[in-house]
Amino acid sequence: MARVQNKVAIVTGGASGIGLATAYALAKEGAKVVIGDFNQEGAVLAAKEIEGFGGQAIATFLDASSKESIKGLVEKTVETFGRIDILFNNVGLTDLKKDLDVVNLDLDEWDRLMNVNVKSMVIGCKYAIPYMVKAGGGSIINTTSMAGFAGDAVRTAYGASKAAVVNLTKYIAVQYGKQKIRCNAVAPGLILTPAARNNLPESILDLFMKYNSLPYHGEPEDIANTVLFLASDESKFITGQTLQVEGGHYIANPSVPDLSTIMG
């Protein structure tokens, strides 16, 4: 039997990057997938692609900054497939022109990122959990980021919002565990999505490679496979955890490269 056979999964931000790879991975393993995205055209293309390889999927417009839109996504899922088993809260973003150091940070950007990166996940859970309880359980996976674990010169709001997601994940796991609802998070390091490939200069990619413990970059499928594991019953005793999928970029003492040079 496939790993998530006949389970019903919502994927937010499923039109591209990590969400798209995860929608494919879930569908290939038997899930019925609902793709919600601001980019409706991309979501429709993704659903068609899934149908093309024999999977089941529908696409719907989602504005993750709107409570009504998120509620609509949940209701459409239940109307179409009758239940919800998996919720992948994946939408998240930042604007590097506005999300700066704390003195120069645009405070409206702070509010926007908290709204889209954290509150959207709270709202998704608020409306999906009662259906999961009815279905006898479920698995929620939230996308955080390694930016939620370490400080940076900029991206203050993004980092704080992603740190909030880590603890939100534990709260949900504690509150609904007895109803067999698990909640975990995945924390990607740099993942070479098409957007990252197109926008990041070679020098930055080289820098990440230099500090990764592994000799390669992360790809959307690396996150998709982690989410698939957390969505499936293979992880049935794991809840409240954040799996860091980051190539060993953040595991070493930062002085290791310099120490290695000194020690020869």
Ligand SMILES: NC(=O)c1ccc[n+]([C@@H]2O[C@H](COP(=O)([O-])OP(=O)(O)OC[C@H]3O[C@@H](n4cnc5c(N)ncnc54)[C@H](O)[C@@H]3O)[C@@H](O)[C@H]2O)c1
């Ligand atoms: N790519 C990375 O290196 C990386 C690293 C760490 C964390 N992440 C996190 O992974 C998640 C996915 O990122 P990605 O790199 O795949 O990005 P992406 O830009 O490739 O995909 C994001 C998707 O979300 C959609 N979206 C954006 N805002 C939306 C909104 N308000 N409502 C509905 N849909 C919206 C976009 O249309 C897009 O399809 C995010 O939470 C991001 O913070 C990514």
